[in-house]
Amino acid sequence: MEPLDCGAGRDLLRADLSAEGLEVVAAGIEAIWAHAALLPEEITPEHPGLAAEVFGSLAAAGRAEIDDQGRLAGVHGFSLRPTRHSFAHDGVAHHTWCAFDSVGIPAAFGIDAVATTDCPACGATLTVDIRNGAPEDSGIVLWLPVPDATSHLMAQFCANADLYCSRAHLEERVDVVGASGRVLTLAEAAELGRETWADVSHIEVASGGR
Ligand SMILES: [Zn+2]
Ligand SMILES: [Zn+2]
Incomplete structure (x- = not known):
């Protein structure tokens, strides 16, 4: 396949995440994969502030979902919602x-x-x-x-x-x-x-x- 000029591929998900930010995202994916709705600070208790910041900014960019109780409900394509x-x-x-x-x-x-x-x-x-x-x-x-x-x-x-x-x-x-x-x-x-x-x-x- 010819390389994609923009939008997709690695840039589709990275959104300029730092190495620590990526660790937080990985922990979020593990939680969603296990069907666990957790508060950001429960996902990476060792970095509670960073988790709230990372998932908050990803949610604003349509790259994470936070439910009405403030729990992570989706990230990087994974969702706890029943989608199509x-x-x-x-x-x-x-x-x-x-x-x-x-x-x-x-x-x-x-x-x-x-x-x-x-x-x-x-x-x-x-x-x-x-x-x-x-x-x-x-x-x-x-x-x-x-x-x-x-x-x-x-x-x-x-x-x-x-x-x-x-x-x-x-x-x-x-x-x-x-x-x-x-x-x-x-x-x-x-x-x-x-x-x-x-x-x-x-x-x-x-x-x-x-
Ligand atoms: Zn998608
Ligand atoms: Zn058809």
């Missing part, structure tokens, strides 16, 4: 902000998973079998938005990063010539996912399939 998109790993469903996340996260972690989402054109449920981080071959394609700015990741990127049954269904919904973005195969989406979550993919997650 998820991946199941080891018999447990994990919701994600977008379809790209549902394929890209298992790819980055190199795990077995089944991603589930739906096609915006026809409403069909789409599932993608992922083995050791590699998605099955199929005609399913991803619309990868490349927004001019990603000041709010969920609104400007995730809201439109959908999987479609086929390129034909994608073109029913997206003006691929005029809109800013690209059509990716599942293999390309997985490759971009590995790059996007590279900084946190060392996290120890549920055992099976690793």
Whole structure:
């Protein structure tokens, strides 16, 4: 795949995080992965102030979710909310902000998973079998938005990063010539996912399939 000129890849998630900030984010992902809604200071008790600051600024940029009780409810694509998109790993469903996340996260972690989402054109449920981080071959394609700015990741990127049954269904919904973005195969989406979550993919997650 040609390199992406902006928006996606490593820059999609980093948002200028320091090394310590990345540790805080990694701990947040572990909590969400375990379906635990925790206050920032409970996530990294050794850096309570930093955790509140990091998740607060990520939430303002649409890169984290804080619930009405002040607990971390989502970060870097992972969500405790029941969204349209998820991946199941080891018999447990994990919701994600977008379809790209549902394929890209298992790819980055190199795990077995089944991603589930739906096609915006026809409403069909789409599932993608992922083995050791590699998605099955199929005609399913991803619309990868490349927004001019990603000041709010969920609104400007995730809201439109959908999987479609086929390129034909994608073109029913997206003006691929005029809109800013690209059509990716599942293999390309997985490759971009590995790059996007590279900084946190060392996290120890549920055992099976690793
Ligand atoms: Zn469709
Ligand atoms: Zn997303």
